[in-house]
Amino acid sequence: MSDLTLGALYGAVTLIVMFSGMPIAFALGLVATAFMYFFMPATSLDTISQNVYEEMASITLLSIPLFILKGAAIGKSPAGRDLYGAIHAWLHKVPGGLGIANVFACALFAAMAGSSPATCSAIGSAGIPEMRKRGYSPGFAAGIIAAGGTLGILLPPSITMILYAVAAEQSLGRLFLAGIGPGLLLVLMFAGYAVYRARKEYGMAKAAYEGGGVKSAYLENEHFTLSQKVEMLPRVLPFLVLLIGVMIALYGGYATPSETAGLGALLAIVLIAVVYKLWHPKDLSPFLAATIKESTMLLLIIGMSLLYSYVMSYLHISQSAAQWVVDMHLSRWVLLSVILFMVIVLGFFLPPVSIILMTAPIILPPLREAGFDLIWFGVVMTIVMEMGLIHPPVGLNIFVIKNIAPDIPLRDVIYGVMPFVGLMFVAVVLLCVFPQIATGLPAMLMGGS
Secondary structure, three states, X not given: OXXXXXXXXXXXXXXXXXXXXXXXXHHXXXXXXXXXXXXXXXXXXXXXXHHHHHHHOOOOOOHHHHHHHHHHHHHOOOHHHHHHHHHHHHHOOOOOHXXXXXXXXXXXXXXXXXXXXXXXXXXHHHHHHHHHHOOOOHHHHHHHHHHHXXXXXXXXXXXXXXXXXXXXXXXXXXXXXXXXHHHHHHHHHHHHHHXXXXXHHHHHHHHHHHOOOOOOHHHOXXXXXXXXXXXXXXXXXXXXXXXXXXHHHHHOOOOOHHHHHHHHHHHHHHHHHHHHOOOOHHHHHHHHHHHHHHHHHHHHHHHHHHHHXXXXXXXXXXXXXXXXXXXXXXXXXXXXXXXXXXHHHHHOOOOHHHHHHHHHHHHHHHHXXXXXXXXXXXXXXXXXXHHHHHOOOOOHXXXXXXHHOOOOOHHHHHHHHHHHHHHHHHHHHHHHHOOHHHHHHHHHHHOOO
């Protein structure tokens, strides 16, 4: 059996097992073990635990549970609600200010949590009811939160980028820096769309009211005094200081990513204890339980994905597939387009973690051969995977929104997120035309091109 035929069989069996409803980690582990049994020496089965342990014995991967703990401490406490409330109070007079407030709150929370679902849940649980109460259409409110939540895998500290850095053997610090420019670009694009859509909905509500209809909450004037605005700051500023401090420690060279993750987790717990008086064991148990649950699930997926990739490499599937792509002699931009299209299709069914760990051995060698900067590509791939988080049929963030706002029809949620998918596509095109958006900051602060 040729390597490509074996690879096709490997992929087909994987899809069949996954579509059976088996959890992703167990599906990947089962397929890898089965192919080890039938196509590799019998002694290889004795090395499964050793291979998984060796692949996961990475100091970089150690930072994942710590970043999750930091995000859980903030997300399971009132910090997310207070962060949103403060931004809203200062931006409420701006057209579409409530939408902008939610975009900014998502961005700031994402930079502290590093998780897309956590950002959606923490900001959406407060933001969606507030937007709907003030007249925003359900689909628009859901779309802002779902799209804003995707920033969790782009803005540092991004768990997805940590995994890409491990898979691509690239500098995590440089990759984190590369995500800042595109992340800010998406924040501005999302905020701009929020202004446009809010103006449009305001105009529709005003026309309906002047035509004898019911007065929409859009037309109500909300007012915050300066003292009310200032009163909201003390609860938010400590977490902004935490964010800035973690960034300085990481990019100033004072701590490694793992040390920074530990510092951030410790400071987050201290802050919620001081600011919200949450220091009893019963208060901390939700944070710790959520961290253990999410970390265990994620690390199990990582371990089985790495075993899956090891089998691909041993059977020369990844090498043959990469060579087959190279032998097609596609132009570099056609090659990039084909690979990104494949990532989009995989995003219909798989989370970013699995996509990175399953495809990295195949797609990175041809891209390196074609002369693409793998740091730049990591950012582009992350944005494409962000699109997968909010488009059907799977769209993890869509289902997070349905969980926190079950009365919003799924159709409205999907219609609400599609404009943001379009904005992400525009961002990818801009990064292809102006790669310095991603590469400029790492080159300026860390040297190199």
